Amino acid sequence: MAYEVEIILMRQTASYLAIPIFVVDTDGDLVYYNEPAEELLGQRYDEAGEMPLEEWSTAFLPTDENGDPLPPDDLPLVIALQARRPAYASFWITGYDQTRRHLSVVAFPLTGQNSRHLGAVAMFWQERPL
């Protein structure tokens, strides 16, 4: 079955953008991330494929600045998905390439025509030491 057109267009747009983007469906399952996101997550999307919420929300070992694990419910993408509002956070992840990176993440819900809840989108920014 095909994704809703808003999800398809989000993926098409993301595939052309230079900012890392991560797209999940209504269940929070990962449906797409673009090439810039591949660099941060340490794996090509074509290799990782679609992934359930429980898997991606812990796979990248999100932690706070002290190295303490971040609960999935505190992740901006999960907040955007569950509370259906934009959310922001700054935290650290460890990619599939075992590299630890400091990210700022903005996430927003994907609300389509007729106010249909379709999922959520996260945009990443890698923080680098000055």
Place this chain on the structure above:
Amino acid sequence: MRVTFKGVRGSIPTPGPQTSRYGGNTSCVEVSATDTSIAVLDAGTGIRSVDFSRPGLTRIDILLTHLHMDHILGLGFFGGLHRADLDVHIWGPASTVAGLRERLNRYMSPPLFPVRLRDLPCRLTLHDVPLGTFEIPGLSITAVLLIHPGATVGYRLSDGSVSISYLPDHEPALGSRRFPEVAQWTSGYRLMAESDLLIHDSQYTDDEYPSHVGWGHSSIQQTVRLAEAVGARHLVPFHHDPSHDDDWLDQIYSPIIQSGRLAITPAREAEALTV
């Protein structure tokens, strides 16, 4: 189901001797539903020739894919709207901020049109088309949003034994890096899959498409590849570009038809197909 093409042209009516064989009226397709009802797909200028005086006819369902002018231009001139004994249901997409009635009123009111929707004699009901499946007499309808500028849906009609898919304005190749994509990433796939008759946008050629990316339409060649990918049994290329006259369309379609890749019948005004 019997499908009659009342208008097959895209964008703007193109009357004249050079378009007389394929036709110059804009999008409109009549579908037989029951002995007492018909379904009409879009209300381009072709809707003027829909027969609303058939004995026993009590209900007409007009299914609008979107509100670009070439798909609603004939609405005010459709005689069925002026018959007090007819139930007319108009289905069409709401936008993110306005319902179908408010959107249609922009056209069906002065100064653009002298008669207001509320003053039409027929028993008129407007529906913000539900995204999903709903029923009208004799037919099950599925509506899905498509890639085309503004709120635009395509329809799949089924009478329980055969299905017709109608996507007159559709650009599924937009932004795609390897069109046609796999099923789940193909706009409109749910409507088109295994359809007995796929009526699909074919406005451009592959040569013309690059200068029209984002305009919301497909090339003929893209549509043929798409029809094969979704397993359509019979393709009707539709929404011919106004600049493509009869001889040009013959020249383009002749080798595609002769190739035998799939059953293909370019839409011609006044032609009917039984599915």
